[in-house]
Each structure stands twice: as C-alpha cells, then as structure tokens.
Amino acid sequence: MIAHVVGINGQVVPQISLHAEVPSYYSRRPDILSKKIREQERIVTDCGVERPISRRRRARQSLAGRCDVLKRRLEWRVAARVLDEVAIYSIAENSDRAPHRGASGLEWIPSESDPRLEVPMIVAPEGRISRAYRRKRERPGATRILEECRQLTVYLVRHAVILPAQAERQCQVRTKLPSVLPIDAHFMLPEAEQVYGSILALDSNHFSSLHNLGYIRLQQSRRDEAERLLRKALKINPKSADAWNTLGLVMHTAGKFREAAACFEKSLSSDPVLAHAHNNLGASLHMLERYDRATDCYRQALALNPRYADAHRNLGNALKVVGRIDEARRSYEAAIDAAPRQVANYLGIADCKRFAKGDPHLQAMETLAREADGLTESERINLHFALAKALADVGEHARSFAELLAGNALKRRKLTYDEASSLQQFERVRETFTPGLIRDRRADGEPSAIPVFVIGMMRSGTTLIEQILASHPEVFGAGERADFALAVEAELPPRPGGRSAYPEAAAGLSAKRMRQIGVRYLAGIRKGAPAKARIVNKQTTNFLFAGLIAVVLPNARIIHARRDPVDTCLSCLSTDFRGDLPFTYDPGEMGRYYQAYEALMQHWREALPPGTMIEIDYEAVVGDLESQARRLIAHCGLDWNPACLSFHTTERVVLTASATQVRQPIYRGSVGRARYYGEALRPLLNALGRVGQTGPLR
Secondary structure, eight states, rough: OOEEOSSTTTTOOOOOEEEEEEOHHHHHHHHHHHHHHHHHHOOOOOOOOOOOOOOOHHHHHHHHHHEEEEEHHTHHHHHHHHHHHHHHHHHHHSSSSSTTTTTSSSSEEEOOTTTTTTEEESSSSHHHHHHHHHHHTTTTHHHHHHHHHHHHHHHHHHHTTTTOOTOOOTTOOSSSSSSOOTTTTTOOOOOHHHHHHHHHHHOOOOOOHHHHHHHHHHHOOHHHHHHHHHHHHHHHTTTTTTHHHHHHHHHHHTOOOHHHHHHHHHHHHHHHHHHHHHHHHHHHHHHHHHHHHHHHHHEEEEEEETTTTHHHHHHHHHHHHTTHHHHHHHHHHHHHHHHHHHHHHHHHHHHOOOOOOTOHHHHHHHHHHHHOOOOOOOHHHHHHHHHHHHHHHOOHHHHHHHHHHHHHHHHHOOOOOOOHHHHHHHHHHHHSSHHHHHHGGGGGGGOOOOOOESSSTTSHHHHHHHHHHHHHHTTEEEOOOOHHHHHHHHSSOOOOGOOOTTHHHHHTTOOHHHHHHHHHHHHHHHHSSSOOOOEEOOOOOGGHHHHHHHSTTTOEEEEEOOOOOHHHHHHHHHHOOSSOOGGSSSSHHHHHHHHHHHHHHHHHHHHHHHHSSSEHHHHHHHOOOOHHHHHHHTTTTOOOOGGGGGGOOOOOOOOOOOTTTGGGOOOOOOTGGGGGGGGGGGGHHTTTTTOOOOOOOO
C-alpha cells in the first residue's frame, strides 16, 4: 500500500491510499474458482486410465486446481498455503501416515504485521518435501505429485514469496540468503531485489521479475527506473492488469495524475473486477478534482470488496471535500470497522465528529497508542494528531496538548527548514516593495477587477471568508491556488541553484513583463469560472506578494484575514498540514514566523494604496456575521445578496483543513481556544513576544 499525500502552502489534501497488492481472487470471482475445482475433480489420471477417486485424492486434486488458478494470478501468499495442503494430501494419499501440516517444507508462523494472520516460512534448503520425494519416488503417481509441489516451490522462490537457501544456487545470487525467511515485507528485502536481478541477468524478458523489481524501485522512490522496468514488462505482456496498475502508481506518485488515470483504466480494461485498480483510479481522479467520478470509482471498488478499508476511507475523503460530511463520517466508520488498526481511518473521522467521553473510537485510538511500537512513524504522527483532537473534545486539554507536542516533534524531525532564510525573505520583500515603487508602477498592470485575494496566516479564518464570498451568485471560490506565484516565476530570470529571484528581480521587470504576470494569472484562474464577476484565490501565503499584486493587478481586491495570534498559532500546531509548512511543527519557530508575517502586514498597511486591502477579524465575523459579510461584499464591488449569510449551505469543493467547519453555521467554539492551555504555551508566547501573558490577547 502506498499512502500518497500532496498539498501546497496549507492546502490539506486527504491521505489517499493506493494499492498494488492483489486482493483474493476468489472473493472476486467465486464462480471461476468453483468451475476450476469441478474441472480438477473430474481429472482421474495415471496414464489416462480412469478409476475411482479416493477422498484424499479428490481433496488433493481440488487443491491443485486452486494452485493452478493462483499461479496464474500471482496470488503467491495464498498459493503458499495451498502448496502446503497439496503436499499434505499428496504424501498421505501414498502412505499410511495421517496428513500433517508442514508436509511441503513450509512452516506457518504469526505475521509480524498482524499476529492474527499466518505466513509461510520455508525451513531448510532440502525440506520435508525433498525427503518425501526421495522416499516415495518408486510409488506410482507420487513422483508426479511431489514434482508439481517442487515446481510450485520454485515459482514461489522466483517471486520472492519464499527465499530458501537453494535460491542462491538456482539464481546465482552471490550474497548468502537466510534459510528461514518470512515473506511479510518481501518487496523491501535486499534479498528479493537480488533474486529478481539475478533472474533478469539470466532472462532479461522475465515478466514477473521486471514487474516486481519495478514495484521495488517504486517503493525506493526510484521512479524513473520503476517506469522503465514496468514499460518493458508491459511490452512483453500488454494485457497485464497488475503491471498497468503498478505503472499507474508510479505516475501518481510523480504527480502525473492524468497519465496515472490512463494506466488504471488500462488495468481495468484487462480485468474489470480488480477492486484496487478502481480505488486507484478514484485516487487519481480525486487529485484531478473530478470528485463525482472519483466517488463512483470508490463505490465500484466497494461493490467488489465491501470490506475494502482504504476505499471506504478514500470515499470519505472525497465526500468531505464536497461537503457531504455525514456521509463522509459513515464511510470512515466503515473503514474503521473493516480495518480497526489502520490509523488513517481515525484521523479522517476525527475531522467529521465531536467526541464524547466513552466514545469507542477514542478508546480504540488509546489502545493503538499503547501498542505504538508496531506503528510506522507516519502512523504515530497521525495517531498523535487524531488523539489530540479527540481529547480536546472531551475536555482533557493537558493530555491533548501533550499529544500535539509529540506529533509535532515527530513531524518536524522529517522536515528541512532554513529558518534564517525564511525570515530574511520577509525583510527583503519589505525593502523591495516600497510605497513609492508600488505607486509608480501601477500603470503597468492588467486592469481587470475579477481577481480577489484572501491572504493571512493559515488557520486564521481565510476559508470562512472565502465561503461567505463564494455564496454570492457572482463569485467563484477557487480555493488555494498557486497560480500567482507560478505566473511570477514564469516572468523572472532564472537564478543559479534553482533559487527564486523574487523579490528583487520582480521590482526591475519591464512594463511588458509586469503586465504579463497579471495577464497570465487571470488566464489561469478564469478557466474554472469564465462567467463569474469575481474569482477568489485564498492562497494564504500570497501575503508575500501583496505589493506586487497591487502593481500587476491594480484593480484586484485584497482581504486580510486576522485572528488572535495565540489562537492562530495553536490552530496551526494542531494541524498536520500536507504542504511545505515546516515552521508549523515547533512552537518557537511558529511564533517567530508569525512575528515576521505581522511585521510584513504592517508594512502593507502603510504601503498599499487606499482601498486596495481591508482587514477582517475572525472574532468580529463570529460576533456579527452580517455586518462583516456586507463589508466583504462591498469591498469586492458587488451588490449585497442574503445568500452570503447561509454560507454553510453552499455546495462547493473545500480542500483546506477547515473543510468541515465551514459546513456549519457560525459558532464561537474556536474563539479564545488558547485559554485552556495556560503555561504549556510558554515557548509559543515567548516567541510571540508575549513574555508576561498566560492567555490570548490581540
């Protein structure tokens, strides 16, 4: 399973799960299984002479039929189980001994990833099956039966499901392999990579090795190699649904969502009942913002496999984005029911409900926290954030804040952040875009009044402001769009090392290039709503570009969303953003970033021409919605419309961390939130310069 997450500057994109592991063939096509078994049961061989089939032979031949299907479907884990059963009945059929487990040379142990499951391990290079082969070779039928088992063992070795020591000789692997090797994480084992490489050295067109090695390269984030291997495999077998699916994963993780969707569609054209390919197609369509089609794909996956936890969760993510919160919550509940140990399911439902004491989902998360040693680092991060939200809901604020600190510390360790460079950029912007430069260059811009920019710190109420504006029939809410930054970069000269030339180079652009930034931006945002009078972009970090916006789009309107600084920073620390926001995971870095941002906003108050920017306080909106909504609409140059007061009923896509909050009427629960945490906020308060403060204060 690959959990793919993408986002920019505060935009929270759901953790969409994609799969390369093939689900049970029998759960998808029991009709074929039954038919195959019946065919096998009719086989009565030994030199083609028909004779009655004993119960043991009938059982063995039924299992052999299952093995045949499994081999063709690459269902290696299940095939290993069936292999053992075939050997049991093969040996028992030709001897007086009772059938026993492990006759094939496989032993079954609890899985490391899930102790409720068992996985095969091959024991000793020669194994019991070899001894049985030598002992029974003189008996009619036994030789053929046991040879079939040995051949299947070789198949399993080649696909790295089991790696006995003899694989070293068979595949000419120079590195010694362990004689007892579990198969749980075989795709990540260096030995598996060596086996595939050795097979390809002997046979460069071995399809399964090309496919599986391509998947290993994907897991190693070596996408170019993965794509090369998979495309070669598909030249050999262009109808392989699994290979098309894996290539789709490569495209998806590279951000090539259209190409990924095309691969998943080809996978489904070869095998329309491949549930995980439907799920993966939905994930790519989700990233292309085609949510109706994405939800259809998730539902198709669930029709094929109703216990498919990742499809339930992905469906919940898509439903949440379009505002169907109750349906999303039910999808997350179904995901938890299907996979109660998948942490991402709890992170999803935490955003869709308010927890109460004794909530079974809270209890389940606490149980997972006590067993956190078995979780990955990403799962532990998700669990900390989900638990923090749930504990805050039930009033256990001290424990909630402890979970936040733990989750933030883990996440911060994974990120690189040059704080000095980041803070210097604020100062460079202030020095470059002086009031005189803005005043003198405004004539160079694109005069359209369509663009509206909502800027401010993340979690300061920008989504609420956009939702109010988007409820007006003449306004389109575009969400968080990076179009302006991209338009600027397109016109700036390149700089050594790939560093941005902004802001200094922007100030020296010719009048033609200044205007081209505005034209390019306008062309990009109008694609989604060509007929609307105003288009709102709430990319919060456009506060870095406010001076340039006033130059290249002199008639654009800027709205600065403000909220209590401590509440704002606390909300940032409470959110696991999916974008490039490393400063939001440390209280000190968060506070210092906020101070630099506030200094820049003070500069814009003085430097921007009158009427360009207004400031809206979150607390004022909560206290008097109508008066603040009227201010917003008037600033945009539009007539008042009462639909703006019913913003929570507006059906539109919302991708940010506030996706659930803006579906509710105005509430005061987030005002003064920091009061619950007292001295625990001291590092943040000190960084904000609030040395003697113990609670929020503007």
